[in-house]
Amino acid sequence: MRIQILLFAQLREAVGYEQKTIEASNGETVGSVARRFFDSNLAGFLNLPVRFALNEDFVAEETLLKDGDRLAIIPPVAGG
Numbered sequence: 001m002r003i004q005i006l007l008f009a010q011l012r013e014a015v016g017y018e019q020k021t022i023e024a025s026n027g028e029t030v031g032s033v034a035r036r037f038f039d040s041n042l043a044g045f046l047n048l049p050v051r052f053a054l055n056e057d058f059v060a061e062e063t064l065l066k067d068g069d070r071l072a073i074i075p076p077v078a079g080g
Contacts, residue, residue, distance in 0.1 A: 004071065030060070050073050
């Protein structure tokens with residue numbers, strides 16, 4: 001199944017793009033896909049506390065994915 005990964009802020013800057021479509025297996029979760037994506041693309045950010053939004057709703061890492069989902073990986077932001 002295909003999942004679209006959306007990246008923001010320093011994650012987007014680190015990889016040089018804001019979205020990428022990846023292949024995922026049936027039964028994969030938000031957390032498993034995110035870990036795999038970080039391992040292969042953003043190893044320097046593995047311990048960064050991020051939040052996940054699936055189809056524009058915040059979700060937990062245990063949330064199951066389905067074909068066509070849009071997974072946003074949102075790093076912490078600072079404002080002022």
